[in-house]
Structures are given as structure tokens and as C-alpha cells.
Amino acid sequence: MDALGDLVGGLGDALTPQNLLFALLGVLLGTAVGVLPGIGPAMTVALLLPVTYVLEPTSAFIMFAGIYYGGMYGGSTTSILLNTPGESSSIMTALEGNKMAKAGRGAAALATAALGSFVAGTIATLLLALVAPTVVDLAIGITAADYFAIAVLAFVAVATVLGASPLRGLASLGIGLYLGLVGTDVLTGQERFTLGVPQLSDGIDVVVVAVALFAVGEALYVASRLRRGPVQVMGASGSWFTREDLRRSWKPWLRGTAFGFPFGALPAGGAEIPTFLSYATERKLSKHPEQFGKGAIEGVAGPEAANNAAAAGVLVPLLTLGIPTSATAAIILAAFQGYGIQTGPTLLTTESPLVWTLIASLLIGNFMLLVLNLPLVGLWVKLLRIPRPYLYAGILMFASLGSYAVNADPLDLVLLLVIGxxxxxxxxxxxxxxxxVIGLILGPIAETNLRRALAISGGDLGVLVESWVSRIVLGLVLLALVGPIVLRLVRGPRSTPEELQQEGTLQHRVPAGRGRGDDEEEEEDR
Amino acid sequence: MSTAQGLPPDAAPEPTPPGEQPGRNTGELVMAGLLAALGLYLVLDAGSIAVPGSSNQVGPRFFPYLVGGVVLATGIALGVRVWRGDQGPADESEDVDPTAGTSWQAVAIISVAFLAHALLINVVGWPLAVTLMFATVAWALGARGIVRPLIAGGIAAVVVWIVFVKALNVALPGGTLLEWATDWF
Incomplete structure (x- = not known):
């Protein structure tokens, strides 16, 4: 078990007092920012990036590991305790956790989320450590054309499979690809689409774009339709996590992990599909189906575990191939590039200590979250009560800080506003x-590999489908593009999770004769 | 439908009357039009990218043509879909009231405040510029009074500046007064 040896080595590096301090700082900052309403994990990482600018790479990535898991955990706390819906990957946690909190079971909901995150995060991080070297061994032989095909698959998956509207996803991807083109072409040194502005010849900074789209865009959008009136935060009160709760939670945790990790690790990664699948499964298997929609603990435990396992899974393509499949992963990739670290299949060999320390820090951060978060819940509740005018003004303040600190150029702030x-x-x-965001960071990588492949073949496009890897991957691309269109023609538009819940089509063992919607949950056991 | 006829691609989206469900076709049609225009620009402008002599391999124009083509096609297809009445799900967030009308005023005030602070940073320093931006944004979002947002923004900006500049060595102009006052650090 070579991977385990490397992991132990990474643990050794990460367990110095100074590095533990960075991990702790990362976890605390990540959770505190992630708890703030309106701030998802991607925005948390983007906003906290400047904090790590001054650190050397190892410390920075140890802190990043803490921020990454802390931000994920903070998001679920928000959705349980705040009486309003949040982002889609935590919507399942929100549905049941929120109801539990309303019924005075807030503490139990938070506990099952925290324990589930810990179990899922630990298992998935260990899986990441075991799988990564194997994937690298496979990936070392792939050609530039294969690499291009995988990038295309990631584009298509992110743009069309994950969103509700494939065309709008493609539109967004196109904007990102365009922003990635602006600057100097790396292979020939020619300026492209710089409009003669000298600052643009270095390209548009990923941090500026990510902060603009996530933080500034969000602040402006919330400002345009702000929910007025007092903030309703539910107390984390009620009976503590009981033996009965544990009995009902542990299987959903494991099943959620089993859903989350593979989905996160695929180039079509993301947390939404596995959380959704986990919720549907728990509802089907539960002994208390009548509680679903009213605060079933399985409905918090499963999706929350799936969410966290997917977050670890996303790191598989990121660390082994250099392919980001979520916005958060794209920002982490940008951080690697900021340190001049070459990502791709060689990362694990050239930067072996750094990567294994990062993976070990994920385990440590995960453990810290478990120990810290339940005692600190009172603090998080206070953060949720921050008056919204000050909260969004503060978000813009940190957006300004992060973007100005990159180049100390006010033009970046104007760009920030325009993209915002x-x-x-x-x-x-x-x-x-x-x-x-993914198009911006992955576009140049895709272009370089495409041109490398075509240079080798002398311009013959046939090289793109020469190897079996690229044929299979491009086949999947085709499937991802055509599949949804066919499905829509057959079944009508896809329902959102809320609609499914309201229509009751996710119901467990529907009594015979009761009408059910024509939806994706047709399979009945038996 | 008829109101969207012959819309120039660069027109600003029409303000939505309060109370009406946002996401009416017109605004997104403009977005789709602009996207198609961006695709066209990419395709046209890619032709003017200089290609260095050794042209036996794929040069810097190929990928822009590809991206431009995809963007143009997506813009047109989306435009057609929107024209037919297709609507995307507006973004969800904890603090968004889905039934509220759009407050263009708040968006405009915040944009102007942010632009002003960008231009002021190198003149009066980051803390002061950010304090003014913070207070304006908080005021636009409904914070009570003028003094409290100013004080809150001022304290936050100075604390953040001290932490990042003095402890983390991030380069941020502090303004004459603050830099002089914290010189002894």
C-alpha cells in the first residue's frame, strides 16, 4: 500500500504545530464565511484566497483544505437554521433539516449533519488517497488528444448536465471561454482580444472573475430583490443527538457517501445529483416515510454525507488530471497556478509532498470541524443574525480587498464591477x-492540448478520435449533449427537487391505485 | 411579444415594473443578442490575430474561431428559445425574496459606489474609499441612519487594513493619515 505510506508521510508533515494552526485557522475562517447566508463554498474559497497569498505553498494549501471543508459545512448549518431556501446542493438538507429545527430538533439536525459530514469526509478522503495514484498511473499514458476530449467532457457536463437549462449553461460556458481567450497566446506570444489595453495582455485573473461573478454578482442580485424585514433564525435547541437518532443516521451516512464520491470523481461531477439521489433513496428505504417533508433525520443525514463525499470526489480529477469539475475546484486550480505549480497527471510525482500534505490536511480539517462546530454553534447562530445591509456591504469590501491585492491595480476593480x-x-x-469560471480556467488548458495534438498530427483532425480513450470520452460527450434532448422529448421538462417533493412523487411505497406523477421516480421496489 | 420587436442589441434591459415577475423575455432576449454579438465579434476579430511565420501547425486563430462559433450558435438558439417564451429559473439565495420587484435603484447606487471606490483607492487610500463604499451600500440596502453605517464601515475597513497590511503584508494603500499613524508597527 504505497498510497497509505505517502498519506502517513503527509500526516507527518501536516501535524507540526504551525501547520495545525493553519488548518485550524482555515477551518474556522471557512466555516465562519460559509455560514454567512448567500455565500456558498465557491465564494468562500474565492473570498478567502487573498488570505493565503502571503503564505508559502504548503501552509497555503493546508489552510485551503480547512477552508474547503469548513465552507461546505458552514453552508449546511445555514440551511438548517435559516428559514429560507439556499443553494441547490444543500436544498435537500434544507428541506428536512429546516423542518427539524422548526419542530425543536435543531440540535439533532446539526449533529447528524456534522457527524455525517465527518464520516463521509473521512471515508471519501481516504478513497481519494487510494484512488489518486491509480488514476495517475492510467493518466500518464494519455495523449494530448485524450486530454482535450476529457476537457470537452467536463465542459459539456458542467454546462448542460448540472443546470436546469442546458442552453443557458452553454451560454455561461461560452462567456468563460471568451474571458479565457483574452490575453497573450502562450504558444505564439500573440495578443488576442485585448482591445489594446496593456493590462489585459496578461489575461484576466481567475480570482477577479470568480469574485466578480460570485460575490459582486450575488450582492447586486440580492440587493435588487432583498428580503426585507427581520431575519428569522431558528435556535439550535431541542433534545440532543440520541441513540435512536444514531441508529437512524448511520446507514444514510454510508449510503450518501457511496452516492457522493463516485459522482464527484467523474468529470461530470457535482454535488447536486448525488444529494438528490441520496434523498430519494432514504425516502424509499426509511421505516418512517411519513416523516419525510416534515423533518426526517435520514433526509438530513444522507444528502449531507453525499454532499461532503462529492466534495472530496471532485478532488480526484483535480489532483490527478488537473481538470476542475466544480467552481470551487476551478478556484483551487487557480491557486495552484498562482504558485506556479504545474497541474496535470505529473502533479502527484513532481509535488508529491505538497499533494499528500493537502490530502492529510483534509482529514485533519475534517476532524477539527467535528470537534469545533457543535460547541461553536452559538457563534454561528450569531453570524446568521448579521443585519443584511452590513453583510452585503462587507462582502463587497472583501471582494475589493481580494481583487485589488492581486495586482494593486484599480483597473481590476473596474473589471470586477463590469463582470459583477x-x-x-x-x-x-x-x-x-x-x-x-470553469470555462475560464479550463479553456486555455483545452486549447493547448488541442493544438499540441494537431501539431503532432500535422493538422489532421482525425487525431482527435485516434485512441480508444478519446473515442469513449467523446462518445460520452455526445450522450450528454443528446441525452437530455431525447429525455425531454420523451418525458417533458425536468422537475426541480421542490416540485418533486410538493407533488409527492418521491413518496415511499405509494398505495396501489393512488395516482403518481410521470416522473423519474417510477421504479417501485417489487 | 410585440414590445420586443426590432430591439437593438445594445439597448439596456427595460426596467421591470414593480410586482411583476422578473425574467420577462425582453431582458434575456437582449442578453442572448449580446451573446450572439460576442460570438460574431470573436469570429471576426480572430481573423486579425497575427499568425507567426511557421504556419504548418494550428495557430492562435483556431480556438477563437471554435469558441466564437459555439458562442454565436448558442446566442442565436437561446434567443429563439427566449423569444418563444422559455424562462430560466432565477437564482436562489437565502436573502432573496422571489416575489419582490426589482429595485434597479439599489443596483445603480451600489454600482456607482463601487466604481467611485475603485477610482478613489489610489487617491485617499483603501480604508477611506472602502468606508464610503460600505456606508453607501449599507444605506442603499436599508440600513438605518447615516452615522452608523459610516462608523461600522470605518471600523471594519481599518481593522481589515491593519490585519492584512501589517500582519499579512498585503499591499494596500492606507492613505496618508493611517499610514503615518501606524508607522510604528
Missing amino acids: LLGFFMRRYGWPVAPA
Whole structure:
């Protein structure tokens, strides 16, 4: 078990007092920012990036590991305790956890979320450590054309499979690809689409775009339709996590992990599908189906575990191939590039100590979250009560800090506002913003590999389908593009999770004769 | 439908009357039009990218043509879909009231405040510029009074500046007064 030896080595590096302090700081900052309403994990990582600028890479990535898991955990706390819906990957936790909190079981909901995150995070991080070297061994032989095909698959998956509207996902992706083109071409040194502005010849900084789309765009969008009136935060009160709760939670945790990790690890990764699947499964298997929709603990435990396992799974393509499949992963990749670290299949060999320390820090951060978060819940509740005008003013303050600190150039802030306004309109019309961030960071990588492949073949496009890897991957691309269109023709538009719940089509063992919707949950056991 | 006829691609989206469900076709149609225009620009402008002599391999124009083509096609297809009445799900967030009308005023005030602070940073320093931006944004979002947002923003900006500049060595202009006052650090 070579991987385990490396992991133990990484643990040794991460367990110095100084590095533990960075991990602790990362976990605390990540959770505190992630708890704030309106701030998802991607925005948490983007906003906290400047904190790590001054650190050397190892410390920075140890802190990043803490921020990453802390941000994920903070998000679920928000959705349980705040009486309003949040982002889609935590919507399942929100549905049941929120109801539990209303019924005075807030403490139990938070506990099952925290324990489930810990169990799922630990298992999934260990899986990451075991799988990564194998994937690298497979990936070392792939050609530039294969690499291009995988990038295309990631584009298509992120743009069309994950969102509600494939065309809007493609639109967002196109914007990101365009922003990635601006600057100097790396292979020939020619300027492209810089409009003669000298600052643009270095390209548009990923941090600026991510902060603009997530933080500024979000602040503007919330400002345009702010929920007025007092903030309703539910108390984390009620009976503590009981033996009965544990009995009902542990299987959903494991099943959620089993859903989350593989989905996260696929180039079509993301947390939404596995959380959704986990919720549907728990509902089917539960002995208390009548509680679903009214605060079933399985409905918090399963999706929350799936969410966290997917977050670890996303790191598989990121660390082994250099392919980001979520907005958060794109920002982490940008951080690698910021340190001049070459990502891709060689990362695990060239930067072996750094990567294994990062993975070990994920385990440590995960454990810290478990120990810290339940005692600190009172603090998180206070953070949720921050008056919204100050909260969003503060988000803009940190957006300004992060973007100005990159180059100390006010032009970056003007760019931040312009792209932020773009993000505002995108949100307004339901264009997902994550594909734009992924397009921006993955576009240049895809282009380099495409041109490398075509240079080797002398311009013959046939090289793109020469190997079996690229044929299979491009086949999947085709499937991802055509599949949804066919499905829509057959079944009508896809329902959102809320609609499914309201229509009751996710019901467990529907009594015979009761009408059911024509939806994706047709399979009945037996 | 008829109101969207012959819309120039660069027109600003029409303000939505309060109370009406946002996401009416017009605004997104403009977005789709702009996207198609961006695709066209990419395709046209890619032709003017200089290609260095050794042209036996794929040069810097190929990928822009590809991206431009995809963007153009997506813009047109989306435009057609929106024209037919297709609507995307507006973004969800904890603090968004889905039934509220759009407050263009708040968006405009915040944009102007942010632009002003960007231009002021190198003149009066980051803390002061951010304090003014913070207070304006908080005021636009309904914070009570003028003094409290100013004080809150001022304290936050100075604390953040001290932490990042003095402890983390991030380069941020502090303004004459603050830099002089914290010189002894």
C-alpha cells in the first residue's frame, strides 16, 4: 500500500504545530464565511484566497483544505437554521433539516449533519488517497488528444448536465471561454482580444472573475430583490443527538457517501445529483416515510454525507488530471497556478509532498470541524443574525480587498464591477455562473492540448478520435449533449427537487391505485 | 411579444415594473443578442490575430474561431428559445425574496459606489474609499441612519487594513493619515 505510506508521510508533515494552526485557522475562517447566508463554498474559497497569498505553498494549501471543508459545512448549518431556501446542493438538507429545527430538533439536525459530514469526509478522503495514484498511473499514458476530449467532457457536463437549462449553461460556458481567450497566446506570444489595453495582455485573473461573478454578482442580485424585514433564525435547541437518532443516521451516512464520491470523481461531477439521489433513496428505504417533508433525520443525514463525499470526489480529477469539475475546484486550480505549480497527471510525482500534505490536511480539517462546530454553534447562530445591509456591504469590501491585492491595480476593480454586473444579469435570467469560471480556467488548458495534438498530427483532425480513450470520452460527450434532448422529448421538462417533493412523487411505497406523477421516480421496489 | 420587436442589441434591459415577475423575455432576449454579438465579434476579430511565420501547425486563430462559433450558435438558439417564451429559473439565495420587484435603484447606487471606490483607492487610500463604499451600500440596502453605517464601515475597513497590511503584508494603500499613524508597527 504505497498510497497509505505517502498519506502517513503527509500526516507527518501536516501535524507540526504551525501547520495545525493553519488548518485550524482555515477551518474556522471557512466555516465562519460559509455560514454567512448567500455565500456558498465557491465564494468562500474565492473570498478567502487573498488570505493565503502571503503564505508559502504548503501552509497555503493546508489552510485551503480547512477552508474547503469548513465552507461546505458552514453552508449546511445555514440551511438548517435559516428559514429560507439556499443553494441547490444543500436544498435537500434544507428541506428536512429546516423542518427539524422548526419542530425543536435543531440540535439533532446539526449533529447528524456534522457527524455525517465527518464520516463521509473521512471515508471519501481516504478513497481519494487510494484512488489518486491509480488514476495517475492510467493518466500518464494519455495523449494530448485524450486530454482535450476529457476537457470537452467536463465542459459539456458542467454546462448542460448540472443546470436546469442546458442552453443557458452553454451560454455561461461560452462567456468563460471568451474571458479565457483574452490575453497573450502562450504558444505564439500573440495578443488576442485585448482591445489594446496593456493590462489585459496578461489575461484576466481567475480570482477577479470568480469574485466578480460570485460575490459582486450575488450582492447586486440580492440587493435588487432583498428580503426585507427581520431575519428569522431558528435556535439550535431541542433534545440532543440520541441513540435512536444514531441508529437512524448511520446507514444514510454510508449510503450518501457511496452516492457522493463516485459522482464527484467523474468529470461530470457535482454535488447536486448525488444529494438528490441520496434523498430519494432514504425516502424509499426509511421505516418512517411519513416523516419525510416534515423533518426526517435520514433526509438530513444522507444528502449531507453525499454532499461532503462529492466534495472530496471532485478532488480526484483535480489532483490527478488537473481538470476542475466544480467552481470551487476551478478556484483551487487557480491557486495552484498562482504558485506556479504545474497541474496535470505529473502533479502527484513532481509535488508529491505538497499533494499528500493537502490530502492529510483534509482529514485533519475534517476532524477539527467535528470537534469545533457543535460547541461553536452559538457563534454561528450569531453570524446568521448579521443585519443584511452590513453583510452585503462587507462582502463587497472583501471582494475589493481580494481583487485589488492581486495586482494593486484599480483597473481590476473596474473589471470586477463590469463582470459583477454581468453576473447579476446572469443570475437574474437563470444562467448558472459556475460554467463560466470553469470555462475560464479550463479553456486555455483545452486549447493547448488541442493544438499540441494537431501539431503532432500535422493538422489532421482525425487525431482527435485516434485512441480508444478519446473515442469513449467523446462518445460520452455526445450522450450528454443528446441525452437530455431525447429525455425531454420523451418525458417533458425536468422537475426541480421542490416540485418533486410538493407533488409527492418521491413518496415511499405509494398505495396501489393512488395516482403518481410521470416522473423519474417510477421504479417501485417489487 | 410585440414590445420586443426590432430591439437593438445594445439597448439596456427595460426596467421591470414593480410586482411583476422578473425574467420577462425582453431582458434575456437582449442578453442572448449580446451573446450572439460576442460570438460574431470573436469570429471576426480572430481573423486579425497575427499568425507567426511557421504556419504548418494550428495557430492562435483556431480556438477563437471554435469558441466564437459555439458562442454565436448558442446566442442565436437561446434567443429563439427566449423569444418563444422559455424562462430560466432565477437564482436562489437565502436573502432573496422571489416575489419582490426589482429595485434597479439599489443596483445603480451600489454600482456607482463601487466604481467611485475603485477610482478613489489610489487617491485617499483603501480604508477611506472602502468606508464610503460600505456606508453607501449599507444605506442603499436599508440600513438605518447615516452615522452608523459610516462608523461600522470605518471600523471594519481599518481593522481589515491593519490585519492584512501589517500582519499579512498585503499591499494596500492606507492613505496618508493611517499610514503615518501606524508607522510604528
